Amino acid sequence: MWQLGPRDEDALAAAWRAATPFPYVVLDDVVPTGDLMEVLDDEGVARYEAELFVFEASPPNGLAELRARFAEQLAPLLSRVTGRQVTRADMRAFAYRPGHYLLPHTDHQDGLERLLAYAYYLPSPEAPLGGELELYRCELENGEVVATEPATRIEPRPWRLVVFDVSAVSLHQVREVLGGLRISLAGWFYA
């Protein structure tokens, strides 16, 4: 489904290590070879609303074949670039419409063993206004967050893959979508 083509892995690894406020890397033009959108058309989405978010998404355990192929083709490269030895991934499809958001959180939970988080942005019939991935710089004292500051915004461009480290300081949010439609696949990579 994805043929990544030649990439300068040393440059990607250097970008990962140098990234602030925590390690992340952006890969543009991760274009599928098959008709990904056709696969996703068969997957229903429902509205999810909780304290941290409002969005539409596919069921948590759906897209089994697609996520297996995604992990098979991306995990080796990401393991080399990030130094995190990952083999499998989960995946959900997300649709953010105007007023949808995901408030700041870290993705880190003891016992879940999430090593890398990813968001893979897809073409939209109406490009989103807002919906950027925003990364925060956190200051810790005795394990407690004592200061937070927005540090980086990453636009949701079609065929862009963003991968970032999961840790106690990987604070991030999806800024509210103010117009258009933001479509993505997202989830985590595991060992």
Add this chain to the structure above:
Amino acid sequence: MNLEELLATRSALIVPSGITARFAGFTRYALVDRGSYEWVDVPVDPRIGELVATHTGMRRQCIASRVIRLVPGDFILARHDTSPTGLEVVIDISPAPCAAEVHYRQHGQVFFRVPCEPGTAALVPRYPSVTSNHTYLSKLATVEVVRWVCLFA
């Protein structure tokens, strides 16, 4: 949680307050893993004590009085809540109604929602098993939300 707590929390109610007020001197809170809002501590107001006495049949002592203001993009998460014990009174003094709520939860389940309706007050029994969060105020909104939150012993 015991049966007394369960029943008490289910007695939460919303009543007309007729209280309006304006405040200044807000401080912004911005540890965004917990919340994003403005606050100011203000003197206890006897009108709120009267409101509590009218609806509970008891005179209680106010032990905390804070005004919270949310502008578009703001929110307060449950992890920022201190889970106090007492009777919490939320007076809505917003300039206009809007799509924003306070949610009260017990063991993760929302049991009471307080809409943004100026001129109303919510009376909610608080126990350590109860947390609250102020829902995200959309940037598409054109108003601010102002809540006067008091705790009575």
